[in-house]
Amino acid sequence: MSQGRFIAKRVLQGVGVVWGVVSIVFLLRFITPGSAINAVAPLDADRETRQAIARELGLNQPLHVQYGDYLVSLLQGDMGFSYVRGQEVTTLVFSKLPATVELAVAATVVAIGLSIPLGVVSATRRNQPVDWLATLFSLAGISTPNFWLGIMLILVLAVQLGIFQTSGRAVAAVEVAAAVVGPASFVKTLRLWLAHITLPAVALGTYFTALVTRLTRSGMLDELGKPYVRAARAKGLPEAVVRYKHALRNTLIPVITVLGLQLGTLIGGAVITEAVFSWPGLGTLVIRSINLRDWPVLQGSLIVIGTSFVLVNILVDVVYSSLDPRVVND
Amino acid sequence: MVSDRVRRNLASEFRSSVLAKLGVVLVLLVVFVAIFAPFVAPHNPTTQDLDNAERPPLGIVQTEERTTSEMVDGEVQTVTETVTIRPDAAHPLGTDGLGRDMLSRVIYGARTSLIVGVLGTVLAATVGVPIGLIAGYYRGRIDDGLMRFADVSLAFPSLVLAIALIGLWGRASVAVPDPFVAAGFAQEMPATFVLPGTVIVVVGVVNWVWFARIARGEALSLRDQEYVKAARALGADDGRIIAGHVLPNAITPIIVLGTVQVAAIILLESSLSFLGFSGTTLSWGFDISQGRDYVSSGQWWIAGMPGLAIMVAVIGINLIGDWLRDALDPGIQGEGGA
Amino acid sequence: MPDVSAPALDDDVLVAVRDLSTRFFTEEGQINAVEGVSFEVRDNEVVGIVGESGSGKSVTALSLIDLVDSPGEITGGEVWYRDAELAEEFAGSDAVVGDHVDLRRVPATVRRSLRGSSFSMIFQDPMSSLNPSVTVGEQIAEAVEVQRRAKGNPRRTRSRTQGYGLGRLLVDAVLPSRSYTDEESHARAIKLLEQVGIPDPAERADEYPHQFSGGMLQRAMIAQALAGEPDVLIADEPTTALDVTIQAQILDILRELQESGETSVVMITHDLGVIARMCDRVGVMYAGEIVERGRLADVFDDPIHPYTQGLLGSVPDLEAPAARLQPIEGNVPSLLDREMPEGCYFADRCPKAMADCRQPVPEYDGDASEEHAVQCVLADREYDPAVALDDTDGVIDDTDSVTDDTDGATDDGVVSGE
Secondary structure: OOHHHHHHHHHHHHHHHHHHHHHHHHHHHHHOOOOHHHHOOOOOOOHHHHHHHHHHHOOOOOHHHHHHHHHHHHHOOOOOEEOOOOEEHHHHHHHHHHHHHHHHHHHHHHHHHHHHHHHHHHHHOOOOHHHHHHHHHHHHHHHOOHHHHHHHHHHHHHHHOOOOOOOOOOOOHHHHHHHOOOOOOHHHHHHHHHHHHHHHHHHHHHHHHHHHHHHHHHHHHHHHOOHHHHHHHHOOOOHHHHHHHHHHHHHHHHHHHHHHHOHHHHHHHHHHHHHHHOOOOHHHHHHHHHHOOOHHHHHHHHHHHHHHHHHHHHHHHHHHHHHOHHHHHO | OOOHHHHHHHHHHHHHOHHHHHHHHHHHHHHHHHHOHHHHOOOOOOOOOHHHOOOOOOOOOEEEEEEEEEEEOOEEEEEEEEEEEOOOOOOOOOEOOOOOEHHHHHHHHHHHHHHHHHHHHHHHHHHHHHHHHHHHHHOHHHHHHHHHHHHHHHOOOHHHHHHHHHHHHOOOOEEEEOHHHHOOOOOOOOOEEEEOHHHHHHHHHHHHHHHHHHHHHHHHHHOOOHHHHHHHHOOOOHHHHHHHHHHHHHHHHHHHHHHHHHHHHHHHHHHHHHOOOOOOOOOHHHHHHHHHHHOOOOOOHHHHHHHHHHHHHHHHHHHHHHHHHHHHOOOOOOOOOO | OOOOOOOOOOOOEEEEEEEEEEEEEEOOEEEEEEEEEEEEEEOOOEEEEEOOOOOOHHHHHHHHOOOOOOOEEEEEEEEEEEOHHHHHHOOOOOOEEOOEEEHHHOOHHHHHHOEOOOEEEEOOOHHHHOOOOOOHHHHHHHHHHHHHHHHHOHHHHHOOOOOOOHHHHHHHHHOOOOOOOOHHHHHHHHHHHHHOOOOOHHHHOOOOHHHOOHHHHHHHHHHHHHOOOOOEEEEEOOOOOOOHHHHHHHHHHHHHHHHOOOOEEEEEEOOHHHHHHHOOEEEEEEOOEEEEEEEHHHHHHOOOOHHHHHHHHOOOOOOOHHHHOOOOOOOOOOOEHHHOOOOOOOOOOOOOOEHHHHOOOOOEEOOOOOOOEEOOHHHOOOOOHHHEOOHHHHOOOHHHHHHHHHHHHHHHHHHOOO
16 A cells, blocks of 8 residues: 555545544534523523524424534535624634644644653663653653643743743734734744743643653663664664664654544643633633533534544654554555 | 462562652552541631631741722822731641632542542443443444544543533532531531532543543454453353453553543543532632632742642552553553543 | 783684673673683684573674673673774784784774674564664665765764764654665665575565565575675574575575675574584583584584583484484573572583582583583593482572572573573
């Protein structure tokens, strides 16, 4: 099997999973207490509104017709209407998505940038002070609730030292990029961006930094003990080539699998991190829509979150397949 | 069920690992405190004492600028004075904004966390393990169905799914009488303990897939073992084979996963209570959300102490998880997220 | 460790190992995997080291190429290697005698720089000895590339990165690129694959190890080991993991190599058939020691050590079956330092053990020639049943049962070093 066919297969599977996600969200309407109208209508809706909604959703239709209509409208990019806010759900959700993506990417960059070198150093200097420190850090990191870490970071670095902002998002990363050529001052925009995004990104990324450090360390120790490493040394390869080209590459293969599996934790973490830092993203939207009983928005957000998870996992598998030839060939 | 070899590995790993010992000590401490909370806690964790509010923990002296305005001779005069708040030995970890004792709240919070962590894990395992075993043992359609369903449920982050479910279902809780208080001890302590029922069900529901995956993997490899084949050849029925031969041999990785899951669920529960989706107000996450409002005015301990408590509990459990994993080596790593 | 004063070495001696000891410092205790081993490798010669598993023969091979991993450590001895350039570089120091340099007395970076070009090694299990996620051709090309870079910039040969940027390496780790090796090295890799008899070498070079059969992989390993045109090729059980027919092919390749005059071979094996077929010289290892060594004919036709006799006796002989088949009773001792007996380690299993065997045994010359050396009192005197070692004392006592118990643990320690 070529890599192209492998990717095509994964995309097909992904479409299947997205279909499952959509179906479960559809079913969520029916586990809502009371009638399915409650899942759409605002709490204080009067009789007429409720009937209008029921007609529009086709709630008097048989279930499979409702389901078909639902799928068709989704395919047309229509995720319903929020009566609470008086807005199209699709517009609302996609206006919040960039902020969350930005936060998640920033956290991932922080995590991968720190954890892999830390794990490698820890493994190659096993039982030395660096290794102990890294072990301690990673243990604490996987055991600290990220919202609490966020609050403590605000306390020390924002409130007391005043280096960063306590909350909000002043500029988008896109605007920072635009400032390179645009009229706005690049340095000023960048500073403003960093002042807002650094703390949430660190709070969100710490768990992953810690997790990947642990995985990299133990994987690297494993790989360095394998016969192919000894054989690579026997043929005279410099130690750096043995470690990074050979051992690290094989270490990263399982690490990437786990990262894909843990992506849900990252998105879940983003929700709560957004709550701590008043970051105007999907997470804040999800929580607010639950508090407002704005179910259409909740459902739309769930679909977008589930679909992003599937998309990123396909990406992860593409990286995986280029690292490990056995995946593609078997 | 636990062979001698497993016991020997556990013992030797325990002897050689300082971290494993630390983990056991931390977990025993948390469990002890949680069970005997009415005796260990110095105060009733829900009693308010506004005169004693915002007291810092021992060793910390807090100074605060207080501005008062009053009318003197028809003019507004603003007086700014520096108030010194000293710690009180009766409140070693300080008090919160309503004068409730932080140490007692942290101690009672351990109960909520442990109960939700353990019951949630047991629920997830009770649902997930049989489904996983059956899927792995029979393979075919059941297995395909399970794996597809697992793929779909992994696409929903636990936390998001949990708050969505609680949002839809509401947050029910049950007041359970505290057995010690009911038996006539520690009468000044709360007579009932609030069990956040919905939260327990929800954390179980969102985490069962991890157990199903592990159990399925084990059943897949065990079904082709000679002793399983032999039992089948002898005509034992499938239910008996799964319960008698497959499950006992799959138990090791399930236990290791269970340990990690308790930690993950404690973190999940604290996130839920932080966001206000819990049915109880005696919880570390809830206290952190209360303390958050005091961070900008300098009373860091109100949010700080419960967070440290979470760290102690979760580090302890993770250390035990590492110990079990190193000793039993079931080959699972990093699975089972919060 | 006795300080062996520099001996005069013959010109045709390529490598002379003197009194080499390697120990493993494990949690269970100190394991003497290799103890005072001496042997020589001459130009264009195949030297066999034979022993049971756990006898320390693989650790000996690794010690020769300085690849003993922690918790193992080479604790003493000398490895004299003939290299005029090195001798010039270290001239004047006590590490040099004539053209021979004692590699144990030069910096580790120098020893490392000799890997591939002076010493190279093939391993027992070709599947696990090649990186599963790198193409076979690329792995062989790496071995060529190392030497190419070394020639291009000799001063950097001994550095950790060999002048290859760390940043580029990290990119290599993630991308399946070929930036470490160049086209020239790849072309040479394909030539090498062809040389070891792999059909369609150009296509197969782009395949991954899991797409190769065991025999083909071992050929690829040999190609990789030959990439640096080494003086000494160390083959550690090269045929053990292979089918019988393929074993013969691999041995033929090694034999041809040696006959073409390109390299000397050190053959590590438990298979006396391989030794008989391949070797000019042989050393028999038992419990970390070479108990008997010499020319193949001397040792095989006129074995003196009862262990060698027993080993030869346990080989099924097609001409006279039952008559010579007699396995040696008992187990290989644990090699744990605190459990090692005084004197000869074989005494507990030896059918001809005498009271003197509890004393340290020197190395005697064998009868046949001065190159035949035996570490056994029987080389010195006849077996005398009157002073036989008491059975109840020697064979079935406490230490023996302890030995059996810890056998598994020791195997773990030593086998991981093999």
